[in-house]
Amino acid sequence: MPTSMPSAIFPNELWLEIIPHLELKPLIAIRCTSRVLRSFTASVDIHPYRKSFLSMYLDLIDRPWFLETRPWLLKNLRPFDRQAFLDAIAALPDVYIPEDFAMWILEWPERAVIRCLWPGLPFDQGYDPRDRVQRRPGWNGLGMIPPAVLAFTMSEDDEVGLNTFTHTPGLLLWDQVHSQIEYLLLHRGERFRGYVVGGNYRFYAEILSNPDEPDPDELFWMNWIAYLEHSVNAVQIQYKLQRSAAGGVIYYDRSSVLQPSQRVSASLVPWPPAPA
DSSP, rough: TTTSSSTEEEEOOHHHHHHHGHHHHHHHHHHOOOOHHHHHHHHSSOHHHHHHHHHHHHHHHTTTTGGGGGGHHHHHHHOOOOHHHHHHHHSSBBBOOOHHHHHHHHOOOOGGOSOOOOOOOOOSEOOTTTTTTOOOSSSGGSSOOOOOOOEEEHHHHHTTOOEEEEEEEEEEEEETTTEEEEEEEEEETOOOTTTTESSEEEEEEETTTTSOOOOOTTTEEEEEHHHHHHHHHHHHHHHHHHHHHHSSOSSOOOOOEEEGGGGGGOOOBBBBOOOO
């Protein structure tokens, strides 16, 4: 084998030791260098979250609509300090940052961001509803610097059947024009930590306790990776809708520019909440 081949720099046994310690971007890069290294990335024991992200990335870039979703994103990407973003969340009391979310923030390739959800993209978005493939309607909560960790209301029935309310920290992910707000739950001791929930600003805990029988009116995902997989599928659906409308059916007739004042203000209570 020519010495110029990357896999010839080290013996195979050493590559098998090195690859499990690589972060996501180097893993993606070495797959493009030789068939040997590509096969190693598929066979070695990679961190399960990183392996899921690698599989998701490879699936994403192979989708027929991937390049069509990039123009707005590439035009609006800006650099940000990834570790500082996580540190700002971790500095708040009683907050736990899920490992899969932290790894995504630190390692995900910014040019492959899904549905414009990313700290390096604007919070406010002018939006043309005829082009849901490039942009999702609403506000990118992760674009708020410092991050917007808010008091998310959890409702449960106590022993005597009374409705009680507690607060848990939730990182604002997306606010979709009065119709849906999505949060990543962050409470250190919360049994639902790491869940992504969508709906209004209040959530009933018993819904999260029965993931096999979800309420169709309340959306939730049990971890960050499941939420990202849902996001990929959502773009796929919008792509099909947009393609079906290309034959002359125009289902929106104007652009809309979303203003911050249109946000659902009831949910925007900073964490930790003020004492009652």
